[in-house]
Amino acid sequence: MTIQTAPLTEAATSHLIRLEVNELDVQVHYNDCGAGAETVVMLHGSGPGATGWANFHRNVDAFVGAGYRVLLLDCLGWGKSDPIVCTGSRSDLNAQTLKALLDALQLDKVHIVGNSMGGHSAVAFALSNPARVGKLILMGGGTGGPSQFVPMPTEGIKLLQGLYREPTIENLKKMMNVFVFDPGSMTEALFQARLDNMLARKDHLENFVKSLAANPRQFPDQGSRLGEITAPTLVIWGRDDRFVPMDVGLRLIWGMPNAELHIFNRCGHWAQWEHADKFNRMTLDFLAH
Numbered sequence: 001m002t003i004q005t006a007p008l009t010e011a012a013t014s015h016l017i018r019l020e021v022n023e024l025d026v027q028v029h030y031n032d033c034g035a036g037a038e039t040v041v042m043l044h045g046s047g048p049g050a051t052g053w054a055n056f057h058r059n060v061d062a063f064v065g066a067g068y069r070v071l072l073l074d075c076l077g078w079g080k081s082d083p084i085v086c087t088g089s090r091s092d093l094n095a096q097t098l099k100a101l102l103d104a105l106q107l108d109k110v111h112i113v114g115n116s117m118g119g120h121s122a123v124a125f126a127l128s129n130p131a132r133v134g135k136l137i138l139m140g141g142g143t144g145g146p147s148q149f150v151p152m153p154t155e156g157i158k159l160l161q162g163l164y165r166e167p168t169i170e171n172l173k174k175m176m177n178v179f180v181f182d183p184g185s186m187t188e189a190l191f192q193a194r195l196d197n198m199l200a201r202k203d204h205l206e207n208f209v210k211s212l213a214a215n216p217r218q219f220p221d222q223g224s225r226l227g228e229i230t231a232p233t234l235v236i237w238g239r240d241d242r243f244v245p246m247d248v249g250l251r252l253i254w255g256m257p258n259a260e261l262h263i264f265n266r267c268g269h270w271a272q273w274e275h276a277d278k279f280n281r282m283t284l285d286f287l288a289h
C-alpha cells in the first residue's frame with residue numbers, strides 16, 4: 001500500500017544527537033523521516049558536500065510513502081555531523097557510528113541502502129553486526145579494492161580528491177561532468193546547493209585531505225569476508241560508472257551468497273538519482289518480497 005503524504009523537507013526531519021563512537025563523544029546529524037514497523041537507513045557517498053539528504057532526496061518520499069521509517073545518517077566528517085580526521089578504515093568508522101545511532105534509537109534491526117562509501121560502510125556494518133541487518137541495497141560500492149579492468153584511482157576519484165583539495169565551482173563541475181551519465185541533467189541550482197554545502201564546512205574538506213594523507217586506503221578491500229554476509233542483497237550499478245567501476249559489483253555478487261545484481265544502462269555513479277523512479281520501484285519491491 002502506498003500512503004500519499006506531503007513531500008518531506010530536510011529542515012523538518014533534521015536531528016542532532018550525541019553518541020559515543022570509538023570512545024569519542026561526538027555530535028551526529030541525521031534525518032528521521034516517516035514512521036513504520038521497519039526502518040531503512042540510507043548511507044551517503046564520500047564526495048565533498050555529500051549528505052544523506054543530498055544523496056537521497058529523490059528516494060525518501062517513496063520509501064516513507066511505502067510505509068518505512070527512513071533514517072539518513074550524515075557520517076562523521078560530512079554535513080552537520082562533527083569533523084574528524086580518519087586514519088584507519090572509514091568504512092568501519094561509519095559502521096561504528098551507525099551502530100551507536102541504532103543503539104541510541106533502540107532499533108534492533110534495519111535495512112541499509114548504501115551509496116558508494118555508504119555501500120562500503122553497509123558491508124562493514126553487516127560484517128560486525130550480522131544480526132542487526134535485514135536486507136542490503138548497495139549502489140556503486142560495497143568494498144574497496146581493485147577493479148580488474150580499470151586503473152585505480154579512477155578518473156572520478158581523482159577529480160573527487162582534486163575537488164577536496166581545491167573546492168571551486170570549476171572543479172565541482174569537472175567532477176560532476178563524469179559523475180553522472182548525462183551531465184545535462186544537472187541544474188545550476190544543484191551545482192550551487194552542492195557548492196554551498198561544501199563551502200559551509202571547510203573543516204570537513206581539510207580533514208578529508210588530512211585523512212587521505214595519513215591513510216590513502218580509507219576503504220579497505222573487504223572482498224575476502226563477503227561470504228560471511230548472508231543477508232539478502234540487491235547490488236545496483238551504473239554501466240557508465242567512472243568512480244567505482246561496474247566489475248566491483250561483480251566481485252560483490254561473486255562473494256555474497258544471497259546477492260543479485262541490476263545494471264542500469266546510461267547511468268553513472270548515482271543510480272538512485274539518475275534513475276530515481278525505477279530505482280525506487282525496484283528497491284521497494286526487493287524489500288517487500
Ligand SMILES: O=C(O)CCC(=O)/C=C/C=C(\O)C(=O)O
Nearest residue numbers: 045046047048050116117219244
Ligand atoms: O572511493 C570510493 O570507493 C568511494 C567514492 C565515493 O563514495 C564517492 C561518492 C560520491 C558521492 O556519492 C557524492 O558526491 O554524492
